[in-house]
Amino acid sequence: METDTVIVGNGPSAMILSYILHGHLPFYSENPPHPDPLLDAKLKDAPNLLNADVDALTAHFAASRLSYSTQALPVNVLLDTLVRPSVDVDETGTTSNVEWRHVPEKAVSHLVFGKPSYPGGQWTEDPHGASWDIQTLSYAAMLSLPGYSFADHHRKATGQELPPYTRPTRREIADYFGAYPVAVHIDDVFRCGEELEGISRTADGFYIQSHNIHCKRLVLASGIFSELLPPAPILQPILQTQSRPETSLLVIGSGFSAADAIISAPPDQQILHIFKWSPADRPSPLRSCHQRAYPEYAGVYRLMKRAALAADATKDQPPKSRRSTSTPFLENRKWDDVYEGICNVEITGVEVVDDLAQVSFRRADGSTLTRSVRGLVYAAGRRGTLGYLDSKLQSEVLGHELVDTAITGQTLRAKATEDLQVTPGVHIIGSLTGDSLVRFAYGGCVSTAGHLLGDRDTDREARSMASSIVSTRPQSSSLAVMNGMDGHHIYPNTGSDLTREDTFNKVSTMTIPAAAQSWWKTLAQMWKDLTQ
Numbered sequence: 087m088e089t090d091t092v093i094v095g096n097g098p099s100a101m102i103l104s105y106i107l108h109g110h111l112p113f114y115s116e117n118p119p120h121p122d123p124l125l126d127a128k129l130k131d132a133p134n135l136l137n138a139d140v141d142a143l144t145a146h147f148a149a150s151r152l153s154y155s156t157q158a159l160p161v162n163v164l165l166d167t168l169v170r171p172s173v174d175v176d177e178t179g180t181t182s183n184v185e186w187r188h189v190p191e192k193a194v195s196h197l198v199f200g201k202p203s204y205p206g207g208q209w210t211e212d213p214h215g216a217s218w219d220i221q222t223l224s225y226a227a228m229l230s231l232p233g234y235s236f237a238d239h240h241r242k243a244t245g246q247e248l249p250p251y252t253r254p255t256r257r258e259i260a261d262y263f264g265a266y267p268v269a270v271h272i273d274d275v276f277r278c279g280e281e282l283e284g285i286s287r288t289a290d291g292f293y294i295q296s297h298n299i300h301c302k303r304l305v306l307a308s309g310i311f312s313e314l315l316p317p318a319p320i321l322q323p324i325l326q327t328q329s330r331p332e333t334s335l336l337v338i339g340s341g342f343s344a345a346d347a348i349i350s351a352p353p354d355q356q357i358l359h360i361f362k363w364s365p366a367d368r369p370s371p372l373r374s375c376h377q378r379a380y381p382e383y384a385g386v387y388r389l390m391k392r393a394a395l396a397a398d399a400t401k402d403q404p405p406k407s408r409r410s411t412s413t414p415f416l417e418n419r420k421w422d423d424v425y426e427g428i429c430n431v432e433i434t435g436v437e438v439v440d441d442l443a444q445v446s447f448r449r450a451d452g453s454t455l456t457r458s459v460r461g462l463v464y465a466a467g468r469r470g471t472l473g474y475l476d477s478k479l480q481s482e483v484l485g486h487e488l489v490d491t492a493i494t495g496q497t498l499r500a501k502a503t504e505d506l507q508v509t510p511g512v513h514i515i516g517s518l519t520g521d522s523l524v525r526f527a528y529g530g531c532v533s534t535a536g537h538l539l540g541d542r543d544t545d546r547e548a549r550s551m552a553s554s555i556v557s558t559r560p561q562s563s564s565l566a567v568m569n570g571m572d573g574h575h576i577y578p579n580t581g582s583d584l585t586r587e588d589t590f591n592k593v594s595t596m597t598i599p600a601a602a603q604s605w606w607k608t609l610a611q612m613w614k615d616l617t618q
């Protein structure tokens with residue numbers, strides 16, 4: 087079989103790209119004008135976003151009175167602000183400066199392959215057994231795809247308007263992504279439940295051994311969350327034990343997946359939570375979750391902090407007296423009875439007898455302790471892999487010989503900053519680029535589609551020369567990686583503290599109105615209280 091382009095992965099970025107490759111072309115829509123008058127002026131006469139001159143359009147962003155992200159790739163910041171220009175004051179995202187014009191004759195033949203049985207990529211997978219009713223980190227508008235928003239889906243499914251500031255559940259987003267290809271009529275190219283393997287370069291394109299397919303161009307949208315980091319061999323026997331409420335479930339990890347496991351456990355489930363605690367140099371990503379926006383994650387962070395402080399107190403000094411405000415999350419379970427947190431310990435032994443594991447730990451000071459557990463959630467991170475490419479093509483994509491097959495948001499970041507076509511004919515989109523949020527997937531998809539549809543100059547040399555001439559952006563701003571999903575660095579290379587709140591709010595394109603400013607002040611103060 088032959089096709090022009092194959093997309094590996096069926097997550098949100100693959101869906102956005104497929105939508106464009108079906109001939110839905112993005113144009114700047116100046117009614118109403120974008121709140122940034124300079125950007126509006128630059129785009130008025132050159133509205134075709136497929137061949138947008140990103141450097142010229144974003145050159146003023148750093149000095150703008152609007153608060154543009156300095157962490158995401160410029161093309162991603164550009165499309166994000168155009169797709170959702172007023173997201174801070176109009177969270178529903180109904181106003182957009184992007185008009186999708188259907189030009190079917192521009193369509194590019196392509197196929198989308200995804201391991202999961204339904205479209206949606208990692209959203210359809212649940213490796214940690216977390217509840218499907220856990221709310222997403224993003225608001226609905228920031229998870230919406232072009233042509234059929236989450237609000238449209240909600241209206242269709244329930245007959246009701248979506249309330250503002252909705253954080254949908256994982257189940258609702260999985261349903262939405264699952265329904266999206268049919269809703270926008272792009273389902274003809276989706277091949278779900280199919281894993282591509284053995285992809286190699288040929289004289290005029292690529293060959294996919296697992297499916298006997300030839301294609302001219304390849305788009306990698308396989309993400310950075312497909313592989314779970316496996317527990318160390320010493321922990322393996324615990325996986326054979328069955329969790330029961332009255333015996334502690336062992337949860338290992340300090341990020342969102344560990345928190346998800348704790349939140350999802352039955353209310354009477356005993357939990358033993360083992361985590362790293364090093365707020366000064368490697369704080370948990372949960373630290374950035376404010377209790378109003380993310381009460382459950384902030385609640386788990388509090389439990390961890392309490393446990394860490396209590397451990398300190400027993401070591402040398404009593405805990406500082408502090409104002410301890412409770413929250414509905416902390417009150418909805420008898421956490422003191424069901425949760426035990428232990429930080430910075432090494433696991434030295436595991437012995438399983440009759441479906442009960444005795445686990446021995448050693449603290450940094452050499453003291454030891456033992457606990458009985460049943461069941462294990464090992465949530466120490468997720469990675470991607472390019473193992474579906476043959477080793478020659480992997481080395482080409484990575485730009486060096488293969489040493490480590492685990493792919494994080496950092497792995498291809500420097501290459502993505504230079505060019506999303508990481509080697510001739512191979513493009514990367516989505517979280518592989520290092521910007522893992524759905525809102526930031528648009529830019530990479532539009533830019534890649536520009537090349538695939540032939541709207542851009544495809545001469546790599548000319549493009550990289552151009553980017554070296556015009557790019558005056560400090561390296562740190564574009565190399566730093568956004569956001570704090572598990573397995574994803576959340577701290578920019580500058581060493582400054584990029585918090586979850588940066589992730590979700592620095593990307594505002596509006597000057598913050600007075601009311602919101604005071605709201606933010608309050609939040610900032612509460613944040614200080616929480617972390618002091």
Ligand SMILES: Cc1cc2nc3c(=O)[nH]c(=O)nc-3n(C[C@H](O)[C@H](O)[C@H](O)COP(=O)(O)OP(=O)(O)OC[C@H]3O[C@@H](n4cnc5c(N)ncnc54)[C@H](O)[C@@H]3O)c2cc1C
Nearest residue numbers: 095097099201207208223224282308309474516517523524
């Ligand atoms: C727990 C968690 C919560 C998150 N919450 C949010 C949130 O609230 N908001 C937000 O914006 N982002 C969130 N993210 C970030 C997430 O990266 C994005 O939402 C989004 O899923 C990225 O999309 P993607 O297109 O890069 O690919 P992914 O969604 O990662 O999907 C890629 C798919 O490709 C498949 N694949 C890999 N190799 C192959 C192969 N050889 N053949 C076929 N298929 C293959 C993988 O199995 C995977 O299903 C979260 C991530 C995690 C892990």
